Amino acid sequence: MARTYWLETLGCPKNEVDSEKLAARMSTEGLTAASDAAEADLVVVNTCAFVEEAREESVATILELHDMRREGSELVVTGCMAERYGDELAEALPEVDRISGFGISLTGGAALGAGAVSTPVSLSVRRPPAGAAATGVAATAEVPDFDLLNLPRPVSGRPWAYVKVAEGCDKACGFCAIPGFRGPQRSRSVDSVLEEVEQLAVREAVLVAQDLGAYGRDGSGGKRRITELFEAVSERVEWVRLLYLYPSELRDDLLEAVAASPVPYFDLSLQHVSEPLVRRMRRPGNGDVYLERIQRIRSLAPHAATRSNFIVGYPGETEADHDELLAFLEAAQLDWCGFFAYSEEPGTHAAGLPGTVPEGLVAERLAELRAVADRISAERRDSLIGQELLVLVDESGVARSHREAPGIDGVVAVPEHLSVGEFHAVRITDAVGPDLVGVVP
Numbered sequence: 199m200a201r202t203y204w205l206e207t208l209g210c211p212k213n214e215v216d217s218e219k220l221a222a223r224m225s226t227e228g229l230t231a232a233s234d235a236a237e238a239d240l241v242v243v244n245t246c247a248f249v250e251e252a253r254e255e256s257v258a259t260i261l262e263l264h265d266m267r268r269e270g271s272e273l274v275v276t277g278c279m280a281e282r283y284g285d286e287l288a289e290a291l292p293e294v295d296r297i298s299g300f301g302i303s304l305t306g307g308a309a310l311g312a313g314a315v316s317t318p319v320s321l322s323v324r325r326p327p328a329g330a331a332a333t334g335v336a337a338t339a340e341v342p343d344f345d346l347l348n349l350p351r352p353v354s355g356r357p358w359a360y361v362k363v364a365e366g367c368d369k370a371c372g373f374c375a376i377p378g379f380r381g382p383q384r385s386r387s388v389d390s391v392l393e394e395v396e397q398l399a400v401r402e403a404v405l406v407a408q409d410l411g412a413y414g415r416d417g418s419g420g421k422r423r424i425t426e427l428f429e430a431v432s433e434r435v436e437w438v439r440l441l442y443l444y445p446s447e448l449r450d451d452l453l454e455a456v457a458a459s460p461v462p463y464f465d466l467s468l469q470h471v472s473e474p475l476v477r478r479m480r481r482p483g484n485g486d487v488y489l490e491r492i493q494r495i496r497s498l499a500p501h502a503a504t505r506s507n508f509i510v511g512y513p514g515e516t517e518a519d520h521d522e523l524l525a526f527l528e529a530a531q532l533d534w535c536g537f538f539a540y541s542e543e544p545g546t547h548a549a550g551l552p553g554t555v556p557e558g559l560v561a562e563r564l565a566e567l568r569a570v571a572d573r574i575s576a577e578r579r580d581s582l583i584g585q586e587l588l589v590l591v592d593e594s595g596v597a598r599s600h601r602e603a604p605g606i607d608g609v610v611a612v613p614e615h616l617s618v619g620e621f622h623a624v625r626i627t628d629a630v631g632p633d634l635v636g637v638v639p
Contacts, residue, residue: 199402203229204238206263208256209246210443211406211605213277215351215362217244220276222352237264240274247278248376249541257291261384264293267473274298282379295497307568314632348388351394357590357619358402358437358604363427365389367408368416371538372480372547373509376408383409383416389428395434401590401619402437402461404604410440411447411536425452428459436621437461437590441604446482448491457495458587461600462502464495469509471526472519479512480547485526503601510567512540514553520563527570533578535571579608579629586625586639591618597636608632 203224207217220242221231232238241263245256256279257457271472279287288297347365366381367374378441385407395403401452405428407413416421424440424447432438441459443452445468456462471485472477495502510524539560542549589597592604602608611633616622624636 199228200228201239202237203242204213204232204235205242206235206265207244208259209244209248209252209278211360211404212362212408213244213246215360215406216277219368220244222350225352229465235263236268238267238271239270240275241267242274245275245277245279247282247379249538249543251541253279253418260291260298272296273475278379279463282375293567297557299592307549316536332595347384351398351437354398354400356604357400357592358404359392359398359400360404361391361431362386362407363405363410364407364413364416368412369409370480370547372551373469373479373512373543375543378545380408383412385416385423388414388430391427392430392434397429400435401621402604403431403435404439404441405431406441407446409444410442411444411449411452412416418441422451425455428452428455432459437600439463441465441603441606445488450494453491453495454498457498457502462495462499462559463490463505463600463603464502465505465603466491468506470512470515470519470523470539472522475512475515475519478514478548478551479591485522485529489526489529492532501600503533503608504530505536505603506532507536507538508567509540510563511555511557513548513555515540515555520566523567524570527567527574531574531578533575535567535575537567537571539564562579563610575632576629579632579634582626583629584626586623587634587636588621589624589636590621591616593618598622599620599634608634610634610636612636613638 205217205221207213224240229240235241242262243256243263245260246252247256258273260273267273272295273293275287275291275294275295280297281299282296283339284299285586288294289637347362364383364385366383367377368383370402371378399416408618413425413427428438428440440456440463443464443466445466448464448466456464466488468488469479469481471488476482476484492504497503534632540555575590586601589599589610589612591597591612592609597612597616598604599610602610608631610624612622612624623639625639626634626636
């Protein structure tokens with residue numbers, strides 16, 4: 199009887215891509231997917247370590263799966279926590295049998311490459327109150343034996359798929375630890391990306407990377423490389439969506455190409471708009487620069503959708519900085535916004551900065567920002583009532599237009615008889631929370 203596996207994925211779309219590739223590799227090595235973690239021979243947790251809250255969720259998930267797994271099964275932890283903390287994670291969680299970084303065979307397959315698991319910062323593990331520390335011999339961090347970025351993937355089971363086009367990042371943002379454990383920018387070749395897109399057999403390809411706008415630059419591809427990739431993928435699938443664009447990388451050629459495409463969707467990584475605070479974050483730009491880019495987008499594509507995320511409570515953030523961000527939200531009229539409390543990450547520039555913002559004040563600012571952003575988002579959704587939109591049906595009764603990134607934004611509720619995996623024109627009749635309601639005209 200074939201061995202079985204259960205794969206639990208936490209974190210961002212990039213992790214989802216990694217998990218799909220790991221699942222494909224495990225399948226080629228003779229494993230089959232289990233229907234439940236409790237029945238699996240191999241339980242794998244693909245972790246996130248971006249901020250403290252994500253690490254706590256990862257640890258809680260690991261312990262939960264340990265409690266439910268059957269005797270004799272193997273528990274493996276991979277992903278960002280495994281790569282960032284290595285042996286420290288193994289020592290802190292003796293429940294785990296193996297700690298595997300980004301390029302390690304989970305099933306003992308042949309080596310396909312080389313690398314090393316790093317442990318640049320210390321790890322603090324908070325166990326749930328009901329949990330007890332396990333006893334036994336801790337696992338050890340392992341040396342990678344294959345290149346996860348370029349592993350093949352199976353045909354997608356959905357009409358859309360995330361496609362990771364690069365790994366790592368060359369930016370030095372003050373709050374971010376990702377370059378320390380994901381490494382410098384490493385772009386895939388255009389041919390390998392196009393081959394994967396064709397193999398996935400989807401109607402929408404969502405290109406993702408930590409610094410998508412810098413795609414290809416590490417191979418001396420020049421500043422237009424991401425635009426060339428976008429155009430090449432657009433020749434193979436009907437919809438192409440880009441996630442995580444630094445505003446400084448949104449040059450006119452890319453902006454114009456996306457604005458003229460069937461998916462004028464701009465996910466801009468802004469983080470804040472107050473120039474003094476942005477400089478403390480070690481990032482370029484300011485609110486005026488960002489507004490100019492957004493206005494340029496809407497001059498070319500008035501129906502374009504815009505999204506961004508902002509950090510609240512970064513060291514040194516003043517009330518004036520906060521007020522400037524509130525004013526920016528009113529001026530920018532973004533369709534979608536995410537707000538996150540600043541999380542101090544060991545080893546980053548911000549970890550040593552003075553000016554800690556009290557937690558209570560951060561909570562107040564978050565609430566105020568979310569209230570403004572939610573109102574603006576609701577108004578922009580309400581304005582769509584009566585309009586016709588082209589939607590892609592992801593599953594029975596659930597679709598998305600160009601405005602909604604899969605798994606991130608809202609959806610469009612549609613009649614269940616509309617074919618899954620096909621495009622349909624619908625007329626918007628209502629807006630409910632983050633979602634729209636559409637009917638056949």
